[in-house]
Amino acid sequence: GIFVYEKGVKERPVNKGAEEILKRYKVEPRGFQTDEDIKMRFLSRFINESIYCLQDGILASPLEGDIGAVFGLGFPPFSGGPFRYVDTYGADKLVAKMKLFAGAYGAEFEPCQMLQDYAKSGKKFYTKK
Numbered sequence: 001g002i003f004v005y006e007k008g009v010k011e012r013p014v015n016k017g018a019e020e021i022l023k024r025y026k027v028e029p030r031g032f033q034t035d036e037d038i039k040m041r042f043l044s045r046f047i048n049e050s051i052y053c054l055q056d057g058i059l060a061s062p063l064e065g066d067i068g069a070v071f072g073l074g075f076p077p078f079s080g081g082p083f084r085y086v087d088t089y090g091a092d093k094l095v096a097k098m099k100l101f102a103g104a105y106g107a108e109f110e111p112c113q114m115l116q117d118y119a120k121s122g123k124k125f126y127t128k129k
Contacts, residue, residue: 031104050082055114062125083125091119
């Protein structure tokens with residue numbers, strides 16, 4: 001373990017062997033490490049998968065996806081859901097951010113075609129009536 005456990009001793013020193021292993025296999029962080037970037041890496045993947053579901057006909061509407069994400073999966077309710085979030089944040093900004101992430105972390109961050117189309121056209125998932 002990380003600490004040395006001895007019977008009857010409350011103070012637990014760090015196991016030197018564990019420290020050596022951590023030093024030997026330490027990986028330097030790459031890419032984007034700000035709190036905002038970490039949040040966006042998580043959100044962008046969730047949002048992209050939600051849009052794939054709409055694109056592939058698994059979801060009937062953006063509203064269905066937002067309700068399911070907020071009430072069923074714990075997406076932050078103040079954001080309105082993944083589709084409402086894209087409309088607020090901007091599909092163009094999200095696509096640009098995801099392409100940066102794809103360059104640093106791999107193809108799993110490539111935005112789906114529908115998201116790219118919305119970014120290019122300026123279209124929104126919700127229109128005002």
